[in-house]
Amino acid sequence: MPDDPIDATTFADLLETVGGDREFLAELVETYRADSPSLFAELRAAVAADDAASARRAAHTLKSTSASFGAQRLSGMCREIEAAAAAGNLVGLDESVELAATEYARVEVELRRRASADEVT
Amino acid sequence: MSEPGGRILVVDDTRLNRTILARALQTQGHEVVEADNGRVAMDLLEAEGAGGIDVVLLDLEMPELDGYETLRRIKAQEALRDLPVIVISAVEELVSVVRCIEMGAADYLPKPFNAAILQARLSTSLAAKRLRDLERAYLKTIDRQRSELARFLSPQVAELVSSPDGEALLDGHRRVITAVFSDLRGFTAFAETAEPEELLDMLREYHAEMGRLVVEHGGTLEHFAGDGILVFFNDPVLQSDHEQRAVRMAVAMRERFEALQGAWRKRGYELGFGVGMAVGHATLGRIGFEGRYDYAAIGTVVIMASRLCSEARGGQILLNQRAYAAVEEIVVGEPVGELALKGFSRHVPAHNVLGLRSDLDAGPGDEAV
Numbered sequence: 001m002p003d004d005p006i007d008a009t010t011f012a013d014l015l016e017t018v019g020g021d022r023e024f025l026a027e028l029v030e031t032y033r034a035d036s037p038s039l040f041a042e043l044r045a046a047v048a049a050d051d052a053a054s055a056r057r058a059a060h061t062l063k064s065t066s067a068s069f070g071a072q073r074l075s076g077m078c079r080e081i082e083a084a085a086a087a088g089n090l091v092g093l094d095e096s097v098e099l100a101a102t103e104y105a106r107v108e109v110e111l112r113r114r115a116s117a118d119e120v121t
Numbered sequence: 122m123s124e125p126g127g128r129i130l131v132v133d134d135t136r137l138n139r140t141i142l143a144r145a146l147q148t149q150g151h152e153v154v155e156a157d158n159g160r161v162a163m164d165l166l167e168a169e170g171a172g173g174i175d176v177v178l179l180d181l182e183m184p185e186l187d188g189y190e191t192l193r194r195i196k197a198q199e200a201l202r203d204l205p206v207i208v209i210s211a212v213e214e215l216v217s218v219v220r221c222i223e224m225g226a227a228d229y230l231p232k233p234f235n236a237a238i239l240q241a242r243l244s245t246s247l248a249a250k251r252l253r254d255l256e257r258a259y260l261k262t263i264d265r266q267r268s269e270l271a272r273f274l275s276p277q278v279a280e281l282v283s284s285p286d287g288e289a290l291l292d293g294h295r296r297v298i299t300a301v302f303s304d305l306r307g308f309t310a311f312a313e314t315a316e317p318e319e320l321l322d323m324l325r326e327y328h329a330e331m332g333r334l335v336v337e338h339g340g341t342l343e344h345f346a347g348d349g350i351l352v353f354f355n356d357p358v359l360q361s362d363h364e365q366r367a368v369r370m371a372v373a374m375r376e377r378f379e380a381l382q383g384a385w386r387k388r389g390y391e392l393g394f395g396v397g398m399a400v401g402h403a404t405l406g407r408i409g410f411e412g413r414y415d416y417a418a419i420g421t422v423v424i425m426a427s428r429l430c431s432e433a434r435g436g437q438i439l440l441n442q443r444a445y446a447a448v449e450e451i452v453v454g455e456p457v458g459e460l461a462l463k464g465f466s467r468h469v470p471a472h473n474v475l476g477l478r479s480d481l482d483a484g485p486g487d488e489a490v
Binding site: 016061064 | 134135136137138140141144145147148182184211213232233234235236239
């Protein structure tokens with residue numbers, strides 16, 4: 001699927017990395033789903049408060065964890081936010097954050113589906 | 122791979138990354154210790170010491186103490202310097218990886234993680250760590266053997282045994298040396314009458330004092346034989362001033378003997394100290410048989426020193442012509458004529474050393490003023 005928010009190869013690699021343990025993979029997805037909303041909240045608050053350092057850190061973490069699951073588009077969006085924050089440029093960043101949050105919603109649905117599926121496809 | 126697992130420290134502030142790595146490492150047979158920032162990692166490493174952790178997996182972006190600073194601190198500590206550090210980095214952060222490798226990181230692990238790459242990088246670093254641990258253990262053993270050996274051999278010879286150049290020198294070579302032979306007059310009579318404990322105590326004291334002077338002057342002690350001491354100079358370490366070192370040592374020994382004799386006299390021993398010193402060619406190297414080798418000097422120079430010593434009366438330091446010529450500038454001496462020495466067909470002109478010029482000039486003259 002060209003529009004798949006999750007890269008199948010990366011996701012399969014992750015399963016292999018954790019020793020093929022699907023249950024454990026499902027736990028990882030749960031951890032990600034539990035942590036990400038508060039990171040988005042931090043990111044929004046930081047952008048609103050013009051706090052570049054906090055924005056950068058939250059975007060960095062989201063970039064890194066999303067990449068682990070193969071959420072490449074989302075990870076790329078977060079990387080751009082991180083770079084802008086690192087450069088101290090928060091103007092218009094709230095819009096980028098909302099776009100990333102929308103992408104996250106798609107990622108989250110797809111991850112849940114894959115985690116409960118019998119096979120990684 | 123059937124290699125045993127290592128103890129891996131995972132340093133990453135993102136819980137999810139730590140969890141994934143920990144599981145991956147455990148799956149591959151490693152034990153995992155986690156730290157959520159550099160400060161926690163440093164505390165852990167310092168508490169565990171060098172032996173506790175085999176490899177560190179280090180994230181770069183962390184609060185409190187980031188990866189760069191953590192890496193710098195690890196490499197700045199003697200005990201931790203050899204610990205392999207693998208930095209965790211996303212592909213787009215390769216510039217940071219270069220910087221870390223320049224700072225001493227062993228390798229990098231790309232994010233997102235891949236089991237095969239993780240295993241390959243880790244086993245390389247683990248192998249390097251184990252080799253270094255082994256090397257440290259060997260070096261410690263060699264050090265221990267060397268210091269143990271130094272208690273039996275002269276330090277110069279002990280050094281030879283464990284140095285690459287040493288083997289050639291041990292095999293045998295010819296060289297000009299200064300040989301110094303000394304012994305005690307009246308010792309045989311004393312040894313016959315003294316109690317064994319008394320005799321051994323006295324010899325221990327004598328050897329300790331004389332041995333210290335040998336080391337101080339850089340002499341190679343060939344052996345102690347009862348009251349006899351044979352020391353040579355200019356081998357195995359070359360000494361451009363070997364004759365002068367030898368005569369200074371002989372004079373210092375005589376002074377030291379006089380101090381000891383003062384104490385011995387109170388206990389009823391009446392002993393005298395004599396020295397023979399000669400300069401000439403000798404063959405030096407390992408002699409003996411498997412299981413008991415000595416480093417020895419062989420040649421007429423050694424016999425000459427020994428014969429001159431036999432001729433010396435208590436308090437005399439007798440030098441052959443070549444030795445006297447080399448030290449004339451720094452000593453005050455007197456000719457004692459041509460001596461008929463056992464084993465030498467020609468008579469040997471010899472000099473007695475009264476003292477070092479520097480001592481004699483400064484000594485009584487100052488008191489007279």
